[in-house]
Amino acid sequence: MSRRVPGLVLGLVLLAAACGRLTEPADGGTGPPAGPDDLLLRVETGGGFVPVGSSFRELPAFSLYGDGRVIRPGAQIEIYPGPALPSLFVTRLTPEGVRAVLDAAREAGLAGPDRRYDWPVVADAPTTTFTFLDGDDRHVVSVYALGFEGSADAPRPPGVTEEELAARRDLTELALKLDDLRGWLPAGAIGAEEPYEPSALRVLVQPYAGPAEPGLEQPEVAWPGEEPLARFGQPWAELPDARCGIVAGADLGPVLRAAAGANELTPWTSGGARYLLWFRPLLPDESGC
DSSP states (O other): OBOOOOOOBEEOOEEEOTTSSEEEEOTTOOSSOOOTTOEEEEEEEEOSSOOHHHHHTOOOSEEEETTSEEEEEOOBOOOSSOBSSOOEEEEEBOHHHHHHHHHHHHHTTTTSOOEEEOOTTOOSOOEEEEEEEETTEEEEEEEETTTTTOSTTSOOOTTOOHHHHHHHHHHHHHHHHHTTGGGTSOTTSBOOOEEOOOSEEEEEEEEOOOOSSTTOOOOOEEOOSSSOTTTSSEEOTTSTTOEEEEEEGGGHHHHHHHHHTOBTTOEEEETTEEEEEEEEEOOTTOOOO
């Protein structure tokens, strides 16, 4: 199994009330209390050369919410074809743990102005984006090729200032800390990790063209949703002949159970036709396609 990719979601910290939401701004924060599903901090990586299906299923490496929940991808099984459903886990931080994470985000420079850091000597690398909600203020910092800057004695590329290089290293260190919360948070500040149960799925539907290689044929699975796949969702502008829609409510349980036994090459049948499906669990602050 592979380790998670470091990622960040941080937000404004508030003290916990009996109802389980954070009710007072953390030191340095302003504005109204965060609701349970309000995003506080997020780290997500995207771009570079990746297949359409992989980019559709990309999930933030770290998301922190107003009630202290942290949602992160789990270890991925290194097999092909991989599972249809990506692995996600949730844990909960105490108010003390949330404060520590938010303080780390501020120390790494996320409370400053929106900005982007480039790395001109690398091509086709992904970009890591940090989104930090500090009270009423939303800060977005993007770093192309995060982690490529190397050690403190590595040479600085032309066009990158000393300040930019130092900022990139601070953000790389923050990403690594967020990937290892138990290694530095106070004792008892982080709860047990459990599988994340989404309240909705984003689904990309394509006509099934068969496996790319002989011998990878998969058993068919009947689509259990009420809406036939030919009419499911709306056309998806990023890919011809593709549709994107949301599964929620009464359809969610049957679709989750069917997807749990499928993989990324499974042919799904609906209305006498075969389709290829990509599943993306929606996080608490997300909606739609």
